[in-house]
Amino acid sequence: MRLLENINPELKDADYYAVVYRNDMEFNKYVPIRVSQIIQYLHKRYGHIEKIVQAIDRYNDDKIINLMEKHIPLPEESDTYISYLLGLKEAFAERCGDKECYQIKEWIGIMKAHFADEKMQAELQKYQETMKAAIKEIHNKLQNMNIDDCFVEYPVRYRTDFITNGYALEKLHYLKDAFMSMPDEETYKLIEQGGEPFINDRINSMLSIISRAQDADLSEEELMDVAREIDYRFKVTNSEWARVLLKIIEPYFENTVEFDYSLDDWYLYLQIKIAFWRMSKKI
Numbered sequence: 001m002r003l004l005e006n007i008n009p010e011l012k013d014a015d016y017y018a019v020v021y022r023n024d025m026e027f028n029k030y031v032p033i034r035v036s037q038i039i040q041y042l043h044k045r046y047g048h049i050e051k052i053v054q055a056i057d058r059y060n061d062d063k064i065i066n067l068m069e070k071h072i073p074l075p076e077e078s079d080t081y082i083s084y085l086l087g088l089k090e091a092f093a094e095r096c097g098d099k100e101c102y103q104i105k106e107w108i109g110i111m112k113a114h115f116a117d118e119k120m121q122a123e124l125q126k127y128q129e130t131m132k133a134a135i136k137e138i139h140n141k142l143q144n145m146n147i148d149d150c151f152v153e154y155p156v157r158y159r160t161d162f163i164t165n166g167y168a169l170e171k172l173h174y175l176k177d178a179f180m181s182m183p184d185e186e187t188y189k190l191i192e193q194g195g196e197p198f199i200n201d202r203i204n205s206m207l208s209i210i211s212r213a214q215d216a217d218l219s220e221e222e223l224m225d226v227a228r229e230i231d232y233r234f235k236v237t238n239s240e241w242a243r244v245l246l247k248i249i250e251p252y253f254e255n256t257v258e259f260d261y262s263l264d265d266w267y268l269y270l271q272i273k274i275a276f277w278r279m280s281k282k283i
Helices: 036-070 080-096 102-113 118-144 168-169 174-181 185-194 203-216 221-236 238-252 265-283
Strands: 017-023 028-034
Touching: 028 036, 080 102, 080 118, 102 118, 102 174, 102 185, 118 265, 168 238, 174 238, 174 265, 203 221, 203 238, 221 238, 238 265
Parallel strands: none
Antiparallel strands: 017 028
16 A cells, blocks of 8 residues: 555645555556545544553552552551561552562561570661561552552662672572572471571581681682682582672671571571671661
């Protein structure tokens, strides 16, 4: 299909002609079609799409209003803070989908956690109170359906840019991988029990090698070379590798937290989170 090149300028736009050129073995034929007819056809053919979109928008608006009017129980309306978080998890699932609920699993784990070390336990309690204040803000956003920016993986935000070793930062997640893959109830029970101590004779040898290299004032690049030698020699597991890399970047934390490498993976991961939080308040 093509528009005629020489159209009578006296015709209005709606009266412009298009032509269909047909070519076969017997004849050529021009079939005049008005542009206004094409536009009319398109309106009839696709106009219903706009109505569908409008109907969807009305449905979404009504759904949002209904959810805003549906009260999410507050902590003081719940038996315990844990039961409050479980109710908040249901609200997340209803309003945002199950994919966002993994965050609350970690929040519950942190609230159930406890350290035997009194100093570390005091830091944890401060962290928990800070987290509760942040969760309250997320709760309000969820209640008012301002959900675009409430998907914060860590309610307690902290900086990590004071550490230049990006590879080591990335691999610290090995310490929480098992936690995230375990069934919720099994995870919470393990955390309440204090986790499983990381009993591993090899890790002491690995950390000692890194300590001696640090005492020799090796550069971070050279320390990473030492770590690769450790990996080659010991064929390290993910849990061991995260600890080796944490040992390398430990000086960045300026002794804000005394890391206990014999702790359960997840408890060591929690120590790291608290260390990041404390460092962020200093810089």
